[in-house]
Amino acid sequence: MKDRSLVVVTAHAGDFVWRAGGAIALHARQGGKVKIVCLTLGVRGESGTAWSEAGATYDSVAAVRTKEAHQAAKILGAELIPFELDDYPIDAGSSLSHRIAAVLREARPTAILTHPPADPANLDHARTHTMALEARMIAIAPGHGADYIAAPQVYCFEPHQSELCDFKPNVLLDISEVWDAKRAAMEAMPVQRSLWDYYDRLALQRGAHAGRRVGRSVSRAEAYQQMFPRTADSLT
Numbered sequence: 111m112k113d114r115s116l117v118v119v120t121a122h123a124g125d126f127v128w129r130a131g132g133a134i135a136l137h138a139r140q141g142g143k144v145k146i147v148c149l150t151l152g153v154r155g156e157s158g159t160a161w162s163e164a165g166a167t168y169d170s171v172a173a174v175r176t177k178e179a180h181q182a183a184k185i186l187g188a189e190l191i192p193f194e195l196d197d198y199p200i201d202a203g204s205s206l207s208h209r210i211a212a213v214l215r216e217a218r219p220t221a222i223l224t225h226p227p228a229d230p231a232n233l234d235h236a237r238t239h240t241m242a243l244e245a246r247m248i249a250i251a252p253g254h255g256a257d258y259i260a261a262p263q264v265y266c267f268e269p270h271q272s273e274l275c276d277f278k279p280n281v282l283l284d285i286s287e288v289w290d291a292k293r294a295a296m297e298a299m300p301v302q303r304s305l306w307d308y309y310d311r312l313a314l315q316r317g318a319h320a321g322r323r324v325g326r327s328v329s330r331a332e333a334y335q336q337m338f339p340r341t342a343d344s345l346t
């Protein structure tokens with residue numbers, strides 16, 4: 111596990127916690143490296159309660175979200191790489207893809223975790239998916255430099271409203287042993303306190319699904335949609 115690394119590419123500060131905090135903590139606890147590329151702090155669109163503070167400004171809300179994101183990443187055992195772009199909407203372009211690709215070439219990940227391709231309620235999430243895949247394409251291309259990487263697997267993590275995003279999970283990750291860390295990371299983000307119990311319930315629900323697959327109790331799980339086929343030498 112030590113030689114395997116994960117890169118997580120998320121649109122906003124909280125996304126890596128709610129949707130992939132268990133996978134991040136699990137990989138880190140198993141000795142692997144995790145880098146989180148956080149394109150924005152979600153200042154405009156995902157920091158509602160911080161804007162209700164008297165005298166709130168973009169900079170004051172950004173400072174709060176920066177502190178929260180670093181604290182959550184530390185709890186999960188990951189390195190946070192904040193790009194600090196503006197959000198709602200993210201201004202995506204090819205220079206951004208090259209910037210993400212540089213992180214991929216340095217980290218040489220076995221897998222990338224990011225948003226699923228569709229999210230009509232949040233186009234920043236869908237754009238981030240496109241940017242992550244474009245960055246992967248750049249990172250694996252020999253024509254962009256001799257330090258090109260082997261093609262990493264891509265896992266899309268669960269969106270807020272799965273039914274709107276045509277999300278069909280094909281991997282359920284048992285995160286029971288790291289739930290304490292994920293819950294602590296969630297609680298390190300009081301600006302989005304309203305999501306704490308929501309994602310606790312979701313983890314319980316996915317845990318029940320996972321337990322049915324393996325025939326044992328799984329207290330909590332996260333759902334993922336694997337994008338590329340996995341090579342196997344046996345189906346049993």
Ligand SMILES: [Zn+2]
Pocket residue numbers: 121122125152156232235
């Ligand atoms: Zn988001």
